[in-house]
Amino acid sequence: MSVSLTPPSLSQDLGKFVACHDCDLLHAKPSLAVGTVARCRRCGAVLAQGRPDHLLRSLTLTLAALIFFVIVNAFPLLGLKLGGRETSMTLLDGALELRNYGMWDVVILVLLTSLLFPLLHFLALLYILIPMAMGRIPPGAAFWFRAAGLFSPWGMIGVYMLGVLVAVVKLADLATVVPGVAVFALGGLLFCSTAAGYALDPADVWRRIGSAR
Amino acid sequence: MAVADLTAKACGLVHCHACALISRIQDDHACPRCGAALHSRKPFSLQRTWALTLGAAVLYVPANVFPIMTVVRMGQGEPKTILAGVASLIDAGMWPLAMIVFIASVVVPIGKIIFLIYLLVSVQRRSKTYLGERMVLYRLMEYFGHWSMVDIFLVTLLAALVKMGTLATIEPGVGVSFFGAVVVLTLFAARAFDPRLIWDSANDHR
Ligand SMILES: [Zn+2]
Ligand SMILES: [Zn+2]
Numbered sequence: 001m002s003v004s005l006t007p008p009s010l011s012q013d014l015g016k017f018v019a020c021h022d023c024d025l026l027h028a029k030p031s032l033a034v035g036t037v038a039r040c041r042r043c044g045a046v047l048a049q050g051r052p053d054h055l056l057r058s059l060t061l062t063l064a065a066l067i068f069f070v071i072v073n074a075f076p077l078l079g080l081k082l083g084g085r086e087t088s089m090t091l092l093d094g095a096l097e098l099r100n101y102g103m104w105d106v107v108i109l110v111l112l113t114s115l116l117f118p119l120l121h122f123l124a125l126l127y128i129l130i131p132m133a134m135g136r137i138p139p140g141a142a143f144w145f146r147a148a149g150l151f152s153p154w155g156m157i158g159v160y161m162l163g164v165l166v167a168v169v170k171l172a173d174l175a176t177v178v179p180g181v182a183v184f185a186l187g188g189l190l191f192c193s194t195a196a197g198y199a200l201d202p203a204d205v206w207r208r209i210g211s212a213r
Numbered sequence: 214m215a216v217a218d219l220t221a222k223a224c225g226l227v228h229c230h231a232c233a234l235i236s237r238i239q240d241d242h243a244c245p246r247c248g249a250a251l252h253s254r255k256p257f258s259l260q261r262t263w264a265l266t267l268g269a270a271v272l273y274v275p276a277n278v279f280p281i282m283t284v285v286r287m288g289q290g291e292p293k294t295i296l297a298g299v300a301s302l303i304d305a306g307m308w309p310l311a312m313i314v315f316i317a318s319v320v321v322p323i324g325k326i327i328f329l330i331y332l333l334v335s336v337q338r339r340s341k342t343y344l345g346e347r348m349v350l351y352r353l354m355e356y357f358g359h360w361s362m363v364d365i366f367l368v369t370l371l372a373a374l375v376k377m378g379t380l381a382t383i384e385p386g387v388g389v390s391f392f393g394a395v396v397v398l399t400l401f402a403a404r405a406f407d408p409r410l411i412w413d414s415a416n417d418h419r
Contacts, residue, residue: 019228163366
């Protein structure tokens with residue numbers, strides 16, 4: 001990457017420049033080979049990365065994540081055996097339980113972070129990626145891709161998974177905990193959604209959305 | 214200022230926070246590509262970050278004073294605060310678990326509040342030192358901030374699973390509400406802070 005950069009004049013094409021997201025330093029737009037990363041020379045933030053075949057890969061992984069998401073919500077998450085009695089719960093039961101204690105703020109927080117935001121994130125991504133992989137841009141693509149970016153930090157599947165593991169170990173001395181189908185699906189969901197995030201090249205998606213206008 | 218250190222702002226340009234497109238700064242305009250509102254720096258970043266951080270610090274007190282859950286066994290059980298919960302995990306010999314809960318519920322939120330205050334004060338004093346280090350702090354906060362939610366998820370999972378009347382029941386305590394508010398406020402605070410302000414002070418008077 002060139003170190004000296006002359007400030008863009010009024011007539012110059014702004015498409016030749018990128019600014020660092022974290023420190024605002026202006027760089028000439030890097031041209032990247034697949035699999036390489038360009039970083040800000042001042043703060044080290046990622047400016048751009050070449051990701052191979054990213055539409056198809058992220059589409060497949062997001063679809064797999066959505067399937068795991070359905071399984072997670074359709075089957076019991078954890079079961080408990082104690083004194084001859086047995087109970088089980090689903091992810092939704094966990095989110096809604098605290099309404100019995102009138103703690104609606106916690107109900108809403110858990111419902112949003114463990115269920116609604118991850119789901120909206122997947123759906124918004126699929127709405128864009130499926131047509132885009134076929135060479136088309138769906139109506140409102142800019143809005144929905146922006147929305148996907150807003151939902152994504154509030155989906156906390158990884159943290160939820162840790163909560164499940166802690167709960168299993170903590171209850172071990174109290175009763176017998178039976179992991180349900182949903183626990184394993186949760187692992188698959190976590191893997192696929194993380195991998196989908198790494199596969200996607202948002203800069204290329206924006207380029208396609210921009211060139212369709 | 215060296216030419217190599219030009220920021221988009223110094224060139225009259227603005228970077229779109231949503232889609233990264235560069236465009237010329239105009240009053241009150243939206244990104245021509247994605248429609249997001251464009252701001253050279255996040256508006257009222259310092260004021261909003263201060264308000265959210267101090268709010269989180271204040272609510273962290275009731276979050277630790279009030280119990281977060283009660284484990285009732287054979288009809289008996291006393292409400293436990295976050296720290297009492299960690300202590301009972303240590304008593305039960307569950308060291309790794311105690312560490313996870315302690316880090317997620319104490320180290321991460323307190324660390325976040327202290328780091329945010331440090332970032333705010335250093336930006337307001339226009340400090341030019343430890344730029345890269347402060348940037349690393351900011352990124353750590355963004356990366357680990359939401360792991361505090363683990364305690365909230367844990368309490369809701371335990372309450373939904375252990376419901377066997379007098380035999381064994383786990384009830385949530387009002388501390389969960391306060392702790393949830395602390396987590397949400399620190400998440401919003403980290404998002405309200407604009408890391409470009411760290412570098413802006415490094416650029417002036419040069
Ligand atoms: Zn940078
Ligand atoms: Zn934009």
